[in-house]
Amino acid sequence: MSILVAQVFRPDVRHGAALKGCATALAIVASLSFVACNRGGTTTSGRPRVAFVLKTLNSPFFNDMQRGAEDAAKKLGVDLVVQAADREIDVERQMQIIENLLQTGINALCLTPSGSREVVPAVVKANRANIPVVIVDTRLDPAASSEAGAKIASFTGSDNYEGGRIAGRFITSASGGRAKVAVLEGIPGHETGDSRLRGFRDAVKDTPDVQIVASQTANWERDQGFNVFQNMLQAHPACNDMMALGAIEAIRAAGKSGKIRVVGFDAVDDARKAIEDGTMAASVAQFPDEMGRVAVENAVHALRGEAVPPDVRVRIELVTKK
Amino acid sequence: MLTAASQARRQAEGQARGQTGIQARAGLRFRGAGRRFGTLAGLVGLCLLLWILTPHFLTVANALNVMEQTSINAIVAVGMTYVIVSGGIDLSVGSLLALSGVVLAEALKSGWPAPFAVAASFGVGAAAGLANGLGIALGRLPPFIMTLGMMSVARGAALLVTDGRPVSGFSSGFRSLATGHVLGVPSPIVFTLAIYAAAALVLSRTRFGRYVYGIGGNEEATRLSGVEVRFHKTIVYGVSGLTSAIAALLLTARLNSAQPIAGINYELDAIAATVIGGTSLTGGEGSLGGTIVGALIMGVLRNGLNLLGVSSFLQQLVIGAVIIAAVLVDLMLKEKRG
Numbered sequence: 001m002s003i004l005v006a007q008v009f010r011p012d013v014r015h016g017a018a019l020k021g022c023a024t025a026l027a028i029v030a031s032l033s034f035v036a037c038n039r040g041g042t043t044t045s046g047r048p049r050v051a052f053v054l055k056t057l058n059s060p061f062f063n064d065m066q067r068g069a070e071d072a073a074k075k076l077g078v079d080l081v082v083q084a085a086d087r088e089i090d091v092e093r094q095m096q097i098i099e100n101l102l103q104t105g106i107n108a109l110c111l112t113p114s115g116s117r118e119v120v121p122a123v124v125k126a127n128r129a130n131i132p133v134v135i136v137d138t139r140l141d142p143a144a145s146s147e148a149g150a151k152i153a154s155f156t157g158s159d160n161y162e163g164g165r166i167a168g169r170f171i172t173s174a175s176g177g178r179a180k181v182a183v184l185e186g187i188p189g190h191e192t193g194d195s196r197l198r199g200f201r202d203a204v205k206d207t208p209d210v211q212i213v214a215s216q217t218a219n220w221e222r223d224q225g226f227n228v229f230q231n232m233l234q235a236h237p238a239c240n241d242m243m244a245l246g247a248i249e250a251i252r253a254a255g256k257s258g259k260i261r262v263v264g265f266d267a268v269d270d271a272r273k274a275i276e277d278g279t280m281a282a283s284v285a286q287f288p289d290e291m292g293r294v295a296v297e298n299a300v301h302a303l304r305g306e307a308v309p310p311d312v313r314v315r316i317e318l319v320t321k322k
Numbered sequence: 323m324l325t326a327a328s329q330a331r332r333q334a335e336g337q338a339r340g341q342t343g344i345q346a347r348a349g350l351r352f353r354g355a356g357r358r359f360g361t362l363a364g365l366v367g368l369c370l371l372l373w374i375l376t377p378h379f380l381t382v383a384n385a386l387n388v389m390e391q392t393s394i395n396a397i398v399a400v401g402m403t404y405v406i407v408s409g410g411i412d413l414s415v416g417s418l419l420a421l422s423g424v425v426l427a428e429a430l431k432s433g434w435p436a437p438f439a440v441a442a443s444f445g446v447g448a449a450a451g452l453a454n455g456l457g458i459a460l461g462r463l464p465p466f467i468m469t470l471g472m473m474s475v476a477r478g479a480a481l482l483v484t485d486g487r488p489v490s491g492f493s494s495g496f497r498s499l500a501t502g503h504v505l506g507v508p509s510p511i512v513f514t515l516a517i518y519a520a521a522a523l524v525l526s527r528t529r530f531g532r533y534v535y536g537i538g539g540n541e542e543a544t545r546l547s548g549v550e551v552r553f554h555k556t557i558v559y560g561v562s563g564l565t566s567a568i569a570a571l572l573l574t575a576r577l578n579s580a581q582p583i584a585g586i587n588y589e590l591d592a593i594a595a596t597v598i599g600g601t602s603l604t605g606g607e608g609s610l611g612g613t614i615v616g617a618l619i620m621g622v623l624r625n626g627l628n629l630l631g632v633s634s635f636l637q638q639l640v641i642g643a644v645i646i647a648a649v650l651v652d653l654m655l656k657e658k659r660g
Contacts, residue, residue, distance in 0.1 A: 084634045121576065
């Protein structure tokens with residue numbers, strides 16, 4: 001029996017454990033010192049600090065938005081902190097980032113909500129800290145924000161409903177009014193994707209031979225666009241370009257290039273290239289850099305106590321092969 | 323024959339409870355304390371460093387902020403610690419969190435009184451966890467495979483129940499579970515401490531707790547000494563399902579919304595907190611005191627990197643490096659002691 005006990009409960013290693021703790025601490029210190037050297041002096045300048053919390057930083061759309069925001073910040077002489085969660089759909093993490101940034105005494109917050117309802121509590125916290133909040137790209141849920149008393153200084157974004165209608169009208173005319181359509185939706189319950197889908201459905205509903213035969217979510221992501229589309233391979237708008245590009249690869253893999261028209265949303269660089277190559281029929285262009293620029297400008301105006309427009313619609317246009 | 327067997331078993335149990343057992347338990351607690359101290363040194367070092375680097379870190383408001391943010395991962399990590407100490411792994415915790423969250427939300431939305439809705443949600447989480455346990459204990463499936471399957475099953479179920487959409491908008495009374503304060507302390511922190519106190523007591527002071535260590539240390543020997551291993555193993559996964567459901571309750575109240583896509587990658591955070599906290603992935607050793615410190619290290623790191631305005635990409639890199647460093651050192655030390 002003592003053999004069992006000895007095996008089950010291994011001998012004490014407390015010296016090792018303490019050593020391990022020190023080594024862990026050292027590893028952390030080493031990595032943070034590296035970080036500290038890297039960050040540059042953003043806190044000591046005395047200039048206003050504007051935080052821009054994006055949905056993600058691994059999509060060209062938000063990279064463009066970040067660029068626009070940085071240009072505006074430079075011009076206006078404010079410090080800009082850009083942060084995003086690892087994953088676009090991670091609302092809890094986005095909320096944590098906002099809470100953490102509020103601790104640093106930022107002067108204004110620009111935010112692309114990862115969830116229209118879920119970030120409302122974070123906006124309320126920003127309200128309590130008395131800083132102006134500019135919402136970008138995705139609207140807050142009106143019911144949730146009025147119920148929680150969340151206030152925003154301004155909204156900047158594309159008219160996604162109109163974008164969906166543009167895509168619908170394009171498919172109707174390009175197909176001569178006869179098409180079987182598969183839709184790759186964004187994250188369900190997500191305001192931008194839902195608006196696009198509504199616009200699209202409204203645009204095609206009066207053309208009886210344009211039928212939506214399948215409509216499934218691919219969560220905004222390229223690899224999911226590939227997989228979902230491979231499964232429903234049939235003609236076809238996607239609610240954003242990343243999913244559309246995934247779908248194009250699926251079409252290519254099935255040897256059906258050119259037989260299926262793909263319409264994306266965002267007109268990111270890869271999508272523009274695909275349109276020139278002829279593998280994508282069209283994409284509804286948004287102008288994220290302009291959104292980023294306008295949002296930072298409005299945030300700065302708001303923190304200076306100047307009047308800002310409550311709702312800015314950034315232009316939108318259809319990109320097709322020239 | 324029968325008498326001899328039962329006599330041997332009684333003897334085994336007697337010895338497990340007897341002097342050797344007590345010595346072993348004392349050693350265990352001692353070692354647990356040593357480990358906790360080691361990991362704690364890491365946490366303190368990290369806090370000191372952040373205190374030097376930014377004036378925003380060491381404030382009461384930020385300390386409460388960090389602990390509040392850590393609470394959800396910390397609670398999921400309770401069940402994960404039980405599972406890993408028992409020599410298993412639970413990849414389904416994030417999906418179980420999503421499933422119990424949407425069950426809770428749908429029940430509240432269809433007008434159930436909050437206590438019933440919470441009970442239903444905990445029931446679903448625990449039942450799915452027990453199903454994991456049965457598959458592993460009775461079906462002899464590797465825990466990795468069983469919980470990987472459950473990860474997808476529970477995620478699919480959560481999406482089906484809600485049609486893929488978040489369910490949101492609850493009463494302010496319900497939301498105060500996560501947004502309220504008890505004597506100035508945010509309620510998620512109070513919940514977390516209470517759960518850790520209870521779970522640590524069970525793990526270190528009860529027979530069930532000792533069996534969990536025993537199963538993780540040497541399952542065969544534990545079984546031969548007369549412990550109903552399959553039963554206790556099943557319960558361990560049930561505990562993990564339950565703690566996921568408790569975390570779901572807090573997350574749902576915090577975001578005023580339950581999302582079927584919530585909790586993605588939470589298993590990785592929980593495993594990281596557990597392992598940084600000194601629990602061995604091979605089972606048989608570890609403590610909840612270590613786990614809560616591990617969870618705090620992750621929370622403080624994320625908070626501190628946000629405060630410093632570090633690039634989001636660099637944050638991922640740093641967190642990953644810390645996890646690897648912690649486990650690497652653990653392995654090296656094990657090799658050293660042979």
